[in-house]
Amino acid sequence: MRNQYDLVVYSNLSVTPHMRRIKLHGESLKAFPTGQETGYVKVDFSKDKNTKIMRSYTIRAFDPERRLLTLDFVDHGDLGPASRWARQAKKGASIRVFGPGATKLLDPHADWYLIGGDMSALPAIGANLEALRADAKGYVIVEILSQEDQQLLNLPTGMEVIWLIQEDSDPPNKQLVETIRAVNWLPGRVYPWFAGEFDGMRNMRAYFRDEKNIDIHSMYLSCYWKLGATDEGMKRAKRIDAESDLEGTNIQ
Template identity: 40%
Template sequence: MAKPEPRELEVLATRDVTPHMRRITLGGAGMASFPDDQASAYIKLIFPTPGEARPLMRTYTVRHHRDAEIDVDFVIHDTTGPASQWALDTQPGDRILIGGPGPKKLVNEQADWFLLVGDMTALPAISVNLGLLPADARGYAVIEVLDRADIQDLEKPDNLELVWVVNAEPDPDGQVLLNRVKQLDWQAGQPAVWAACEFQSMRTLRAFFKQDKQVAKSHLYVSSYWKMGISEDQHKVVKNQDAEQAGTD
């Protein structure tokens, strides 16, 4: 099946959700062909590169989807990349090409309890997942943020505990999220685990869930959204290589 042509969307609004997260609302005529109910699906922001054959593309999650508009949240670091710099600079009325949406990656709801884990890049997807869980769901969401001011008030089931990990420092060994997860009381019954974060953190979490906790493959989703020190294009290559290697383990 051929990929759909990119659609041009208009910037409708911009605002800072927290000091390190900026929300851009997109809409306009291009939304007429956008599928319904795409919160948590991914899209590709397409940036033309003068003189280059291929445009620059960056992947982001649809945080909210309302009639004729979507919200996209951007993590803002001290050192900005092309997408986050665009998010800082763009104004209502600007336009951008969007590819997708791609498929949603949701936690398996057929479980006794739930564990969602991620850094700020995964916060939009975790937020959508939390809002879709049954009202009686129990478990944890462990979320790493850069500053205490980045903690958000999220819609969630009453019996699911939000565990915020404040860490402004790089974590090249991928231990910060893993160490906090290890401190949790592992609940009885079948867990469903959803985790997304930096590449090395993903690998340490994946090993823990598969080897130490033996979470069933059907109930385990673990993905890296980025890798420290390299671009998204380079990360895609490393991610594919890692997936091939993990499949042979």
């Protein structure tokens, strides 16, 4: 994560009411490696040298010829430094990123797939679906904030998409967990891939590991955020979870 890229905003578009797609450009991207979709970069939102504000964002796409790096931002309004920057960033605005970090790809040898998460996971979900083989089958289950937040996903015909609208009274990922439990289990070896809120991912881990007996190396679960916690608080929770669950699947 040492490679630094000083970039500028090339375009900033609203994909859905709660998702913005920002393309970043810079000559330094000549050195950016290809094939890093589903990986991540650290974006530096720091205002000065004394206060470091770094956030991780999935690489949605990279065009090496045009030197364009595409990142999707969930639009939370002006509630945090990243969302605030994404809303206000104009063409030509400067931003520094570091990376790339490791990719989070699906197992190409699985018989079928169970993929999903909330809106924070949509960039990685979209990039993963585009890399799937043409005959892949399974389910894509995404919890979104409104009906208008549905995105057009490029996916194999054998993949069924289920959109869930999060109710205001429900905790994050509640419907997601319930729907996963209710899907028709297909024959063969499944590869679950999910990302979202910390507690929701813990519930999924328990289901896949304890009830479905899925090996820890045959699934990917990642916490992208934690309700009521800062980014630093979420990272602390993940460390504690890893220490208390050394025999099982840690939330990454």
